[in-house]
Amino acid sequence: MPTIKEYYGIVGPVPFVDVEIAQDNRLYVDPHAIRLRGRPEPFASHALRCIDTFFHQVTRSIIEDTPASRAHGRRLLQRFTEPWETRLGMAKESFHGHGGAEDVGTWIWNVLTGDAEAAVRVGVLRHVEDLPLFVEGVDRDITSDITTRIIFSALTDFTEAMIEVYPQFRGGPDGTGVFEKQVWDPSLRAWRNRLVTLPIVDGKALLLVPQGWARPALLMSARRFYGTTVLSYAQLKQAVVDAEGKLLKPSKKSLRKQSGLRESRLTNRQVTMEAIEDEHDLLEAFKAFVALQEDPDDGMALAVA
Numbered sequence: 001m002p003t004i005k006e007y008y009g010i011v012g013p014v015p016f017v018d019v020e021i022a023q024d025n026r027l028y029v030d031p032h033a034i035r036l037r038g039r040p041e042p043f044a045s046h047a048l049r050c051i052d053t054f055f056h057q058v059t060r061s062i063i064e065d066t067p068a069s070r071a072h073g074r075r076l077l078q079r080f081t082e083p084w085e086t087r088l089g090m091a092k093e094s095f096h097g098h099g100g101a102e103d104v105g106t107w108i109w110n111v112l113t114g115d116a117e118a119a120v121r122v123g124v125l126r127h128v129e130d131l132p133l134f135v136e137g138v139d140r141d142i143t144s145d146i147t148t149r150i151i152f153s154a155l156t157d158f159t160e161a162m163i164e165v166y167p168q169f170r171g172g173p174d175g176t177g178v179f180e181k182q183v184w185d186p187s188l189r190a191w192r193n194r195l196v197t198l199p200i201v202d203g204k205a206l207l208l209v210p211q212g213w214a215r216p217a218l219l220m221s222a223r224r225f226y227g228t229t230v231l232s233y234a235q236l237k238q239a240v241v242d243a244e245g246k247l248l249k250p251s252k253k254s255l256r257k258q259s260g261l262r263e264s265r266l267t268n269r270q271v272t273m274e275a276i277e278d279e280h281d282l283l284e285a286f287k288a289f290v291a292l293q294e295d296p297d298d299g300m301a302l303a304v305a
Contacts, residue, residue, distance in 0.1 A: 004016070030140075030147070030213065031129040035129070037213070043154050050150050050184045057189050058076055058077060059126060062112060063120065073109065085204070104142055115134075119269065135265065139218070148207075150184050159207055160196070163176060181196050233282055
């Protein structure tokens with residue numbers, strides 16, 4: 001199957017992810033990669049404003065804790081639709097493969113207002129990219145779908161800019177078309193409809209994604225958080241000092257077998273809140289670790305578990 005460059009006859013390096021047009025691609029939009037990369041501008045700033053204002057609205061609705069605010073928060077999470085325009089991800093892992101966008105939004109809301117509510121209230125869980133660490137069933141696929149819909153206006157702005165840079169998009173077999181799409185408006189802090197111009201391939205709109213915004217795996221995954229930060233904290237909590245003053249820490253392998261420390265998002269939530277009581281922010285420590293591993297000039301950054 002041809003890639004975007006091959007289909008349109010574009011030669012040389014391009015600033016967008018060059019995916020195969022006619023099939024799913026095992027790449028996923030990663031909100032934390034966008035945050036760390038911080039470019040291209042002005043699209044990255046726009047995307048981050050969308051991400052942060054959206055999730056702030058959701059978390060504020062929980063903290064306000066009124067029937068009206070909670071109904072509003074739930075509705076915000078139920079407005080996602082399948083982001084097939086990017087050709088990213090796998091259909092069986094997407095919203096459709098999990099029962100639909102409304103079901104996904106409902107289960108995220110139920111966790112945020114249930115087991116993870118304490119983390120929301122103390123300000124630990126405050127970004128979209130935090131969700132995969134704590135919410136069961138939310139991994140690279142759902143995170144990518146949610147993020148794509150939240151930053152849709154930034155992606156359409158980027159795509160429209162690429163149409164101007166590469167005339168091949170207008171001169172393609174199907175040309176370009178105007179579509180009415182739902183977008184998150186960071187100024188209004190609400191969903192609204194907007195007319196956008198996008199390339200068309202085989203009758204379907206094509207949305208371009210900037211290089212470095214999509215990855216084969218999330219920078220912030222539940223497994224990576226557990227295997228690095230959560231278990232490292234548990235090692236320090238259970239460490240003892242021997243007669244010679246040497247700090248002895250249990251192995252991570254032994255900790256994985258303990259009933260309260262087995263790998264799960266429940267463990268991630270419980271240990272994170274336990275650490276908060278000890279004035280340790282594991283999420284910030286994890287983000288600092290990820291930033292050290294990430295090369296902002298490499299769209300396929302280091303994958304250190």
